[in-house]
Amino acid sequence: MKITRVRAVAYHKLQTTTPGWKISLGARRPHDTTSVIFVRVDTDEGLCGIGVSSPGLMVVSGETEAYHLDLIKNVLAPAIVGADPFEIESIHLSLDAAAAKAERAKAGIDLALYDLMGKALKVPANKLIGGVVNGSVRVTRLMGLYEPKEMAERTKAIVQQGYSALKLKVGTTLEEDVERVQRVREAVGPGVIITIDFNQACTPKEAIERINKMEPFHLTLVEQPVRKEDFKGMALVRRHVGPLIMADECVNTPAEALRVIESGAADVISLKFPKMGGLFKCRKVAAVCEAADIQYLVGTAPGNRLSGAANIHLAASLKGLTLPCELGEFERYLNDPCSGLEIENGYLKPPEKPGLGVEIDLAEIGLAD
Numbered sequence: 001m002k003i004t005r006v007r008a009v010a011y012h013k014l015q016t017t018t019p020g021w022k023i024s025l026g027a028r029r030p031h032d033t034t035s036v037i038f039v040r041v042d043t044d045e046g047l048c049g050i051g052v053s054s055p056g057l058m059v060v061s062g063e064t065e066a067y068h069l070d071l072i073k074n075v076l077a078p079a080i081v082g083a084d085p086f087e088i089e090s091i092h093l094s095l096d097a098a099a100a101k102a103e104r105a106k107a108g109i110d111l112a113l114y115d116l117m118g119k120a121l122k123v124p125a126n127k128l129i130g131g132v133v134n135g136s137v138r139v140t141r142l143m144g145l146y147e148p149k150e151m152a153e154r155t156k157a158i159v160q161q162g163y164s165a166l167k168l169k170v171g172t173t174l175e176e177d178v179e180r181v182q183r184v185r186e187a188v189g190p191g192v193i194i195t196i197d198f199n200q201a202c203t204p205k206e207a208i209e210r211i212n213k214m215e216p217f218h219l220t221l222v223e224q225p226v227r228k229e230d231f232k233g234m235a236l237v238r239r240h241v242g243p244l245i246m247a248d249e250c251v252n253t254p255a256e257a258l259r260v261i262e263s264g265a266a267d268v269i270s271l272k273f274p275k276m277g278g279l280f281k282c283r284k285v286a287a288v289c290e291a292a293d294i295q296y297l298v299g300t301a302p303g304n305r306l307s308g309a310a311n312i313h314l315a316a317s318l319k320g321l322t323l324p325c326e327l328g329e330f331e332r333y334l335n336d337p338c339s340g341l342e343i344e345n346g347y348l349k350p351p352e353k354p355g356l357g358v359e360i361d362l363a364e365i366g367l368a369d
Contacts, residue, residue, distance in 0.1 A: 001120065003085055005042040006077035006109065009366040010035050010065050014304060015334040018154075023145055023169045023199045034333070035065050036303055038360075039072060039108035040367045041116055043085060049116025050360050050367065052306045053108035054274035071105040085113050085120075088280050095277075103252065103277035110278020111310050111356065118355035125310070125356050129283055130317040136347040137315045138324040140165040140195060141331070142300060143184075148176060152183035163346040165193040165324035167223070170210075171201030178213050185217040193324060197223035200249060204233035211241040219243040221268060221323070224250070234265040244268050248299060252276055257288045268323065270299035271314065274307075279314055290320050300326035305338040308348075309356040312341075316350040337364040 014034045037053040053068055079098035080091050091113065095106045114125040126132055141163045143155050155166055168184060170177040181196060188194075196219060202210065207225035221244040226233040228250035238245040247266035251257050252275050260266050269289050276282045289296045298315040301307040308330040315325045327348045330336065340358040341351060351357025362368040 001047070001084060001086070002044045003041055003081055003083050004044050005040075006072065006081065006112075007040045007042075007367060008037055008069050008072040008077075008108065010037050010069060011337065011365045013335040013337075016332055017334060018144060018332050023171070023197070034302075037065065037068050037072070037108055038306075038365045038367055039112045040362075041085065041109065041112040043116065045120075047116060047120055049085070049112040049114070049119065049355060050306065050362075051108040051111030051113070051115060051356075052303060052310075053104055054301045054303045054307050068105045068108075071099060071102050072108065075099050076102065076105060076109060080109070085116050088113060088117075092277070092280055103281075104274050107274045107276070107278040110280055111273070111306070114279055114310070114313075115355035118357075122354050124313065124350060124352055124354065125279070126313040126317045126350050129279055129314065130319075132316045132350060133319050134316050134321055136349045137298075137312065137321070137327060138165055139163060139328040139343055139346055139348050140167050140193070140297075140324040140326045141328050142167045142326060143169060145169040145171065148179040148183045151180050152187040155184045156187040159188045159192055161346075162344075163328075164191060165195070165346070167195040167197055167326065169199065170196045171198045174206070174210050174213070177210050181214045181217045181219065190218070193220045194218065195221040195223060195246075197248075198225045200224055200227045202226055204230070204236045207237045208240045211237070211243060215242060221246055223270065224248045231260065231263040231265045235263055238265065238267065244295070246270055246297075248272070251285065253281075254284045254288045257285045258292075261288070261292045261294055266294070268295040268297060271296050271318075272299040272301060273310060273314065274301050279310060282314055283317075286318055286320075295323060296320065297323040298325035298327065300329050302329045302332075304333060304336040305330045305341040305358050306356060306360065309338075309341050309351055309358045312348050312350045313356065315348075337361040
């Protein structure tokens with residue numbers, strides 16, 4: 001089997017149900033709709049695989065839709081046409097040689113390859129990365145940086161839908177951040193796991209003060225409290241607070257994961273296929289974590305059910321997974337051209353159909369034959 005063609009198209013009809021979403025880095029969705037880039041990989045045996053590039057990280061990174069489409073069509077696609085889709089290591093080497101820093105675009109191709117390989121073998125994608133260890137995974141739902149009262153109201157509504165784990169975006173003032181956590185805890189009760197994400201908003205001293213003031217509200221985990229390059233600062237925070245500290249923005253590769261571990265900067269590492277270049281490279285970061293006996297979880301990949309399916313296949317295969325994962329953000333979008341993936345009572349199971357396992361309306365997204 002050989003790859004004969006790689007195509008990419010933008011889909012503009014996803015509509016958010018959470019207008020006003022923003023984080024402390026200043027990234028805010030300017031519109032109620034968002035763009036997803038779908039990737040199709042065809043072969044000489046008539047099989048195809050469909051992948052997706054996550055739109056959320058384009059907003060944070062400043063990358064554009066046109067940038068991704070150009071990379072996939074004119075740089076990455078020519079590098080792998082003619083390759084055997086099962087030679088995944090070799091393909092990633094070719095992609096890396098073609099474009100050293102294009103992990104989000106590569107991730108769309110990686111997902112399409114796993115979808116393709118699973119369909120060729122008639123197995124779910126998780127069978128290609130270790131199989132199912134976790135039959136279902138508790139879902140953490142995210143909440144943008146809203147005013148404290150509104151955040152409490154929105155999170156209460158989420159918990160009433162059956163979710164029992166939340167991640168709150170914080171990072172304005174000390175008083176507002178503490179009030180956010182307090183109001184949410186009062187709204188959702190004691191049985192809900194609460195994580196907060198500063199998105200690098202604090203100095204180490206500020207982070208320690210804020211987290212300790214939140215202690216009465218029983219935080220489980222704090223994500224990226226300080227600047228991503230400040231490993232000493234994050235290690236200092238870790239030593240002086242009770243909740244687990246998670247690294248996100250500072251880990252994109254196995255080497256960066258190793259640096260975080262060696263510096264004692266985190267208790268947990270977030271695995272995100274968009275910024276790490278796909279499922280194949282995520283598994284390499286997970287292996288570093290397992291070798292060092294450090295915890296990990298599967299972080300968010302904002303988008304539709306296809307990215308959600310990739311995330312749950314990854315989470316299902318991880319032997320060291322003990323924390324809830326950010327698998328449910330497709331619930332925030334309407335007009336999804338993909339179907340066949342739903343959360344039940346706050347938990348998500350990997351699809352059992354071949355490949356990534358969701359149904360895709362190829363005509364709707366513009367990738368039909």
